Amino acid sequence: MMQKAKSRPTTAEQSGDGMAISRRQFLNLLLGGGILGWLGSVIYPVFSYLRPPKTPEANVQSVKAGLASEFPVNSAQIVKFGRRPVILIRTDTGDFRAFSATCTHLECIVQYRTDLKQIWCACHNGLYDLKGRNLSGPPPRPLEEYAVKVVGDEINVARSAGVGS
Amino acid sequence: MRHKYVPVHRHTLWYYMGGVALFLFMVQVFTGILLVLYYQANENSAFESVRFIMTKVQFGWLIRSVHSWSANLMVFFVFVHMFSTFFTRAFRKPRELTWVSGFILLTLALGFGFTGYLLPWNQLAFFATKVGTDIVGAVPFIGNAAKIVLRGGEDVTGATLSRFYAIHIAILPAIFTIFLGLHLLFVQRQGMHEPDYMANLPADKKKLMPFFPNFLLRDLLLWVVVLNALLALAVFFPWELGEKADMFASAPAGIRPEWYFVFMFQTLKLLPAHVLFIEGEVLGIVLFGLAAIAWMLVPFWKSRGEPHGRSRALKIIGVIVILYIIGMTVLGYAR
Numbered sequence: 001m002m003q004k005a006k007s008r009p010t011t012a013e014q015s016g017d018g019m020a021i022s023r024r025q026f027l028n029l030l031l032g033g034g035i036l037g038w039l040g041s042v043i044y045p046v047f048s049y050l051r052p053p054k055t056p057e058a059n060v061q062s063v064k065a066g067l068a069s070e071f072p073v074n075s076a077q078i079v080k081f082g083r084r085p086v087i088l089i090r091t092d093t094g095d096f097r098a099f100s101a102t103c104t105h106l107e108c109i110v111q112y113r114t115d116l117k118q119i120w121c122a123c124h125n126g127l128y129d130l131k132g133r134n135l136s137g138p139p140p141r142p143l144e145e146y147a148v149k150v151v152g153d154e155i156n157v158a159r160s161a162g163v164g165s
Numbered sequence: 166m167r168h169k170y171v172p173v174h175r176h177t178l179w180y181y182m183g184g185v186a187l188f189l190f191m192v193q194v195f196t197g198i199l200l201v202l203y204y205q206a207n208e209n210s211a212f213e214s215v216r217f218i219m220t221k222v223q224f225g226w227l228i229r230s231v232h233s234w235s236a237n238l239m240v241f242f243v244f245v246h247m248f249s250t251f252f253t254r255a256f257r258k259p260r261e262l263t264w265v266s267g268f269i270l271l272t273l274a275l276g277f278g279f280t281g282y283l284l285p286w287n288q289l290a291f292f293a294t295k296v297g298t299d300i301v302g303a304v305p306f307i308g309n310a311a312k313i314v315l316r317g318g319e320d321v322t323g324a325t326l327s328r329f330y331a332i333h334i335a336i337l338p339a340i341f342t343i344f345l346g347l348h349l350l351f352v353q354r355q356g357m358h359e360p361d362y363m364a365n366l367p368a369d370k371k372k373l374m375p376f377f378p379n380f381l382l383r384d385l386l387l388w389v390v391v392l393n394a395l396l397a398l399a400v401f402f403p404w405e406l407g408e409k410a411d412m413f414a415s416a417p418a419g420i421r422p423e424w425y426f427v428f429m430f431q432t433l434k435l436l437p438a439h440v441l442f443i444e445g446e447v448l449g450i451v452l453f454g455l456a457a458i459a460w461m462l463v464p465f466w467k468s469r470g471e472p473h474g475r476s477r478a479l480k481i482i483g484v485i486v487i488l489y490i491i492g493m494t495v496l497g498y499a500r
Contacts, residue, residue: 051310052313052324078415106433108416109413123296123416
């Protein structure tokens, strides 16, 4: 019996082609591939579901930020620039400066320190100067600068060239 | 259960720590279910609903305060349990998987802490979540995708709150239950670990205590003590709610995460912006990740040294880890 079973030629041998596969291999491939495909078709939608859809961001180019006459020197406030916070600072000399208020280290919102006359992030003690340059602490990059224009008495904050475009 | 014995020796006290952590977990499940009845996971009403629980619902202040205190105590006792296992070297063969499953339970407990912290939607929680998820984003390769999935978008918003709520009350409990079941099964199957000097004693010289009822009753007594301590803390030091999160307010001075993250937070604070060509935070995260993996694999560490020298080296490593954690935590609170 054993002898007989052994000598029986396989499908591959019958066809005489080295590339051909046996019926068993073919069925295994079909079954394995089928299971993989099935798993993929179950897992893929779940993973895609977990990825939140992109919500379009309002394309804000500039915002009004109140009246210059009501803005004390050596002070700052956070301005909503679309969905982003922007810090608007009035320096000792009365100049206005605006920067992205999101710390470049770990995204906390920075504040203006009237005692230091610098921008400070409370989360990890990062410091920036009034040009937005990272001075000390962990922040790796400067803050993005925004353009400020005072038209009449009204403060206007706008994207600088090359920022967020 | 009837044939289970607990060794009695000068370190028997440490056997109770895991039980205390388990009890606190049960308190968390119980109070958590009660909180779910009133809590609303929504940007506009999360803070208000917690305030409602604390001011209007009868004994709501107590339930919420117990939940917060118990969460912190649970993490504390899990750490104590872990270090006691480390120093008594109870993780060795055949208990390697008990250690690994325990380590996974610790990370899940930290996950509970991190996700639960955001739910009251207050200012501290908002920034802690911003920082915490941004740290995930710094993980090489998969970080950014993971960050967006965790946040439910680019920024921390109401979508993040919904996700954290789902993770906190559905996903983590499901995974936690599996690993807790495994952990307890391993402990039950392998019995309590005996210290080396005791394992070498003849059977009649060993002091043992039946698990049931002797050890179990002591366990229960300790649980009652812990529950009373927990209630006292919750009543006399009620957990604060803080200020509602404002996405357009500066991070307040003195901001820091929950105490059990402070040592990592402080390390990130001390790292410079760039170390060689790597960003400081990326370096910190990668190092902490590697350290965590190494710690999880403690039972599999191989060394060529003689056994005595090996146990001394382990002890020194353990002491350094504890000193580092305590030192950085103290530094984090000092400023």
